[in-house]
Amino acid sequence: MKTLVLCCVCLLAGVGEAVRSTPPPPTVEELSETLQHAYEAYTKKAIQATTGDEVSTLKSRVATLARQLVMQQLFVEERVRSDGDSGIKQVRHHYEGTRPYHSASHTGTSVASLHDHANNIRTVGLGEFIAVLNGVEFRTRHNDYGLRMPSRTSPVYHQVEEIPFPDVPPEVLQQQELADQITEMREWFKAWKNNDHSVRDYRKYFKPVLCYLEGAWTNSDSLEESFFSDRHFLDATSWFDLQEKVRYTSYTGGKSTLENFSYLPTTIMNMINGTYPQVAQWNYRILCHPLKRDVPLNRFRVVDDLIARMANKKTLMEHERTRAARFTLNSFDTDEWVDGKKNYGLLDELMAEVPGKDNYGANLYDESFDTATYPYNTTDTDTKLNVGYYHRWSRVVSKDAMGRTKRHRGFADENLFMAMTTQPKVAGVELNVCTGWHHNHCTLYNQKWTYAIPLEVVYMTPLLKWNPYDVEYKGNSRSDLGKTVTAHGRWGSDRQAEKAFNGTNSKRYYQTPYEFFVNGEQGTSEADTVKSHVGVLDRAGQMHKMTASGTRTFLPFIPNVGSMRTRFPIMPVHGEGSGVWKELEALKDIVLSPVENAHMFHENWRDVTTQGVVLISGEAKGDKHVHRVVLSADQVGMAKLGRTILVVTEETNNHYHEMRVKRLDDTHYYMVGCDGGSSCPDKHYRTMHLAPAEDDENEPGTA
Numbered sequence: 001m002k003t004l005v006l007c008c009v010c011l012l013a014g015v016g017e018a019v020r021s022t023p024p025p026p027t028v029e030e031l032s033e034t035l036q037h038a039y040e041a042y043t044k045k046a047i048q049a050t051t052g053d054e055v056s057t058l059k060s061r062v063a064t065l066a067r068q069l070v071m072q073q074l075f076v077e078e079r080v081r082s083d084g085d086s087g088i089k090q091v092r093h094h095y096e097g098t099r100p101y102h103s104a105s106h107t108g109t110s111v112a113s114l115h116d117h118a119n120n121i122r123t124v125g126l127g128e129f130i131a132v133l134n135g136v137e138f139r140t141r142h143n144d145y146g147l148r149m150p151s152r153t154s155p156v157y158h159q160v161e162e163i164p165f166p167d168v169p170p171e172v173l174q175q176q177e178l179a180d181q182i183t184e185m186r187e188w189f190k191a192w193k194n195n196d197h198s199v200r201d202y203r204k205y206f207k208p209v210l211c212y213l214e215g216a217w218t219n220s221d222s223l224e225e226s227f228f229s230d231r232h233f234l235d236a237t238s239w240f241d242l243q244e245k246v247r248y249t250s251y252t253g254g255k256s257t258l259e260n261f262s263y264l265p266t267t268i269m270n271m272i273n274g275t276y277p278q279v280a281q282w283n284y285r286i287l288c289h290p291l292k293r294d295v296p297l298n299r300f301r302v303v304d305d306l307i308a309r310m311a312n313k314k315t316l317m318e319h320e321r322t323r324a325a326r327f328t329l330n331s332f333d334t335d336e337w338v339d340g341k342k343n344y345g346l347l348d349e350l351m352a353e354v355p356g357k358d359n360y361g362a363n364l365y366d367e368s369f370d371t372a373t374y375p376y377n378t379t380d381t382d383t384k385l386n387v388g389y390y391h392r393w394s395r396v397v398s399k400d401a402m403g404r405t406k407r408h409r410g411f412a413d414e415n416l417f418m419a420m421t422t423q424p425k426v427a428g429v430e431l432n433v434c435t436g437w438h439h440n441h442c443t444l445y446n447q448k449w450t451y452a453i454p455l456e457v458v459y460m461t462p463l464l465k466w467n468p469y470d471v472e473y474k475g476n477s478r479s480d481l482g483k484t485v486t487a488h489g490r491w492g493s494d495r496q497a498e499k500a501f502n503g504t505n506s507k508r509y510y511q512t513p514y515e516f517f518v519n520g521e522q523g524t525s526e527a528d529t530v531k532s533h534v535g536v537l538d539r540a541g542q543m544h545k546m547t548a549s550g551t552r553t554f555l556p557f558i559p560n561v562g563s564m565r566t567r568f569p570i571m572p573v574h575g576e577g578s579g580v581w582k583e584l585e586a587l588k589d590i591v592l593s594p595v596e597n598a599h600m601f602h603e604n605w606r607d608v609t610t611q612g613v614v615l616i617s618g619e620a621k622g623d624k625h626v627h628r629v630v631l632s633a634d635q636v637g638m639a640k641l642g643r644t645i646l647v648v649t650e651e652t653n654n655h656y657h658e659m660r661v662k663r664l665d666d667t668h669y670y671m672v673g674c675d676g677g678s679s680c681p682d683k684h685y686r687t688m689h690l691a692p693a694e695d696d697e698n699e700p701g702t703a
């Protein structure tokens with residue numbers, strides 16, 4: 001409006017001057033044109049003004065919506081976290097039956113869809129599965145990972161190196177004859193099997209490798225293959241392409257025949273300046289770490305997954321010898337298995353050797369909220385915990401609200417191993433914490449973490465290197481030299497030398513003499529690619545009958561040794577973290593071990609001949625009173641098994657005791673503890689005997 005008024009004033013001034021000077025008065029057209037311009041300029045400004053308002057309104061609404069999306073994602077994760085622990089959840093469905101347990105859960109015919117590609121030099125066969133890591137649920141592609149570890153020398157993101165294979169014992173190589181080498185080699189397998197390193201120190205040649213599943217929110221814009229598989233790759237050109245393919249297969253119920261799609265969620269990690277969403281992409285990888293110590297085979301115990309046992313009709317021992325079996329590690333690291341509560345155990349010790357995404361050079365400390373993190377198993381404050389390595393337990397110096405200094409990552413996730421990283425490609429979160437009277441002492445915490453669970457312990461044996469016929473290894477099967485192995489239609493015939501493999505390559509890794517094993521491959525599945533034996537030419541063109549030398553779940557039968565398992569799946573299961581599953585495990589233990597857990601039954605249905613008894617305690621030293629003690633039939637049953645029974649005595653002289661009682665024989669018991677100590681405050685003698693018959697009017701029931 002101002003412009004318009006000004007223009008009018010100018011125009012009027014112009015008209016006044018026209019009387020005495022030359023410029024002619026503006027025509028009506030000129031006047032109207034000028035007014036037109038002024039009007040346009042005015043409306044343009046007016047529009048700009050209102051649009052500016054709307055843009056800022058829209059911006060703030062988008063910010064609110066985006067914030068809600070962030071919170072929604074947190075809500076979902078928190079929900080999943082309280083439903084279960086980090087672990088695997090489900091494998092792809094390919095059979096079913098008349099009972100729910102006839103189809104697979106995390107196991108079925110094979111846990112986590114594991115299988116063998118023993119003909120490949122360093123491939124470990126593992127199919128598709130759904131897993132949860134710190135509340136993030138995702139679905140993998142067909143994994144088939146390799147025996148590779150993080151780089152020992154470079155901090156570069158996802159830099160890996162091949163794990164060196166263990167050597168062949170010189171005692172084997174010294175033998176001149178093949179038959180003697182075979183005999184000696186079998187002795188080494190026997191030593192490994194029996195955990196006997198007295199004569200042959202197998203620990204130098206049988207090396208356990210811990211393979212783990214690692215997940216992280218990443219900043220990467222372009223599709224990234226986070227780990228190399230010798231057999232499978234993500235079949236997509238971008239993250240968007242992969243998401244669309246997964247959406248399509250989820251909607252149509254279809255699948256990629258080659259199992260090369262994975263479902264990897266995205267999240268809004270942060271809102272930069274309140275309005276600019278920073279989207280993070282979930283990604284995972286499977287890597288291995290060669291353990292520094294030996295893990296004797298007796299440290300593993302099979303998990304009784306009833307779903308697989310019922311479906312396959314197996315005893316526990318038979319089940320252990322199938323691919324459906326998974327194991328747990330003995331937390332106490334002892335030869336004999338013990339069950340009991342234990343915080344920091346063998347698995348913590350092993351995972352502590354595994355670095356996060358900063359690779360083995362990681363050296364990072366967690367000092368959030370001004371509280372330094374220390375190793376769980378130390379008591380000093382000299383060495384802080386290097387949180388660049390995987391851990392779940394740690395320690396702080398000051399007590400928390402519950403008076404505890406021991407910490408576990410996550411709220412209640414038993415299997416949450418975490419490691420900190422500085423990789424720019426990992427998406428982090430920031431928090432500004434201000435303290436002091438005026439909240440003006442601010443510290444900006446900016447951390448990036450990755451998550452991991454153990455998948456399996458794979459034993460590398462001397463078979464990976466043993467090559468008694470000195471067959472030439474020609475490297476990658478796609479290289480020119482590698483291709484000569486199968487040139488001219490060579491398919492591995494052991495009858496016609498011209499069709500036998502000419503040497504070995506990365507996918508035809510057959511260098512173990514056929515005679516080392518008997519009876520061919522064990523328990524194979526459709527996914528396996530190994531041939532039980534092939535013909536291979538040595539450097540002199542001589543043909544030999546050979547078996548595969550790569551990684552197997554079970555080695556074929558070795559005479560005098562047996563069929564050795566070399567892969568021990570120890571992956572945790574998501575559901576095991578839920579309250580229902582914990583209750584179910586308790587119930588399984590009671591049902592499957594009713595003698596050990598006799599005290600859990602409400603009714604004595606096992607041993608009807610066992611009756612309850614009434615005992616008379618030893619006399620108190622002072623006023624010589626005694627107490628009656630009533631034991632139920634179940635308590636007597638437990639006492640017969642040698643267990644200590646906790647009982648509350650009847651009242652005498654206005655008091656009673658809590659006694660811990662053991663059984664000597666049918667008529668004699670004795671007190672091993674009283675009122676929380678070793679003896680009662682009024683010093684009762686320890687011996688106890690059955691109450692005389694007349695004292696038995698209150699015969700306890702059998703319950």
Ligand SMILES: *[C@@H]1O[C@H](CO)[C@@H](O)[C@H](O)[C@H]1NC(C)=O
Nearest residue numbers: 231232233234235236258260
């Ligand atoms: C998919 O996996 C198969 C193995 O089953 C592999 O041969 C193929 O190259 C993969 N496809 C793509 C596009 O990565």
Ligand SMILES: *[C@@H]1O[C@H](CO)[C@@H](O)[C@H](O)[C@H]1NC(C)=O
Nearest residue numbers: 271272273274275276277278
């Ligand atoms: C956020 O704001 C800062 C300061 O105004 C600016 O330098 C930066 O580019 C902004 N970032 C984004 C992603 O908008």
Ligand SMILES: *[C@@H]1O[C@H](CO)[C@@H](O)[C@H](O)[C@H]1NC(C)=O
Nearest residue numbers: 348349350352353375377378
């Ligand atoms: C604590 O545990 C770590 C990793 O398991 C181990 O290397 C270290 O020796 C242990 N320290 C003590 C004092 O036991």
Ligand SMILES: *[C@@H]1O[C@H](CO)[C@@H](O)[C@H](O)[C@H]1NC(C)=O
Nearest residue numbers: 474481484485502503537541
């Ligand atoms: C086997 O391959 C080598 C090359 O590695 C070649 O020199 C040799 O002639 C081949 N032997 C036969 C019998 O084809």
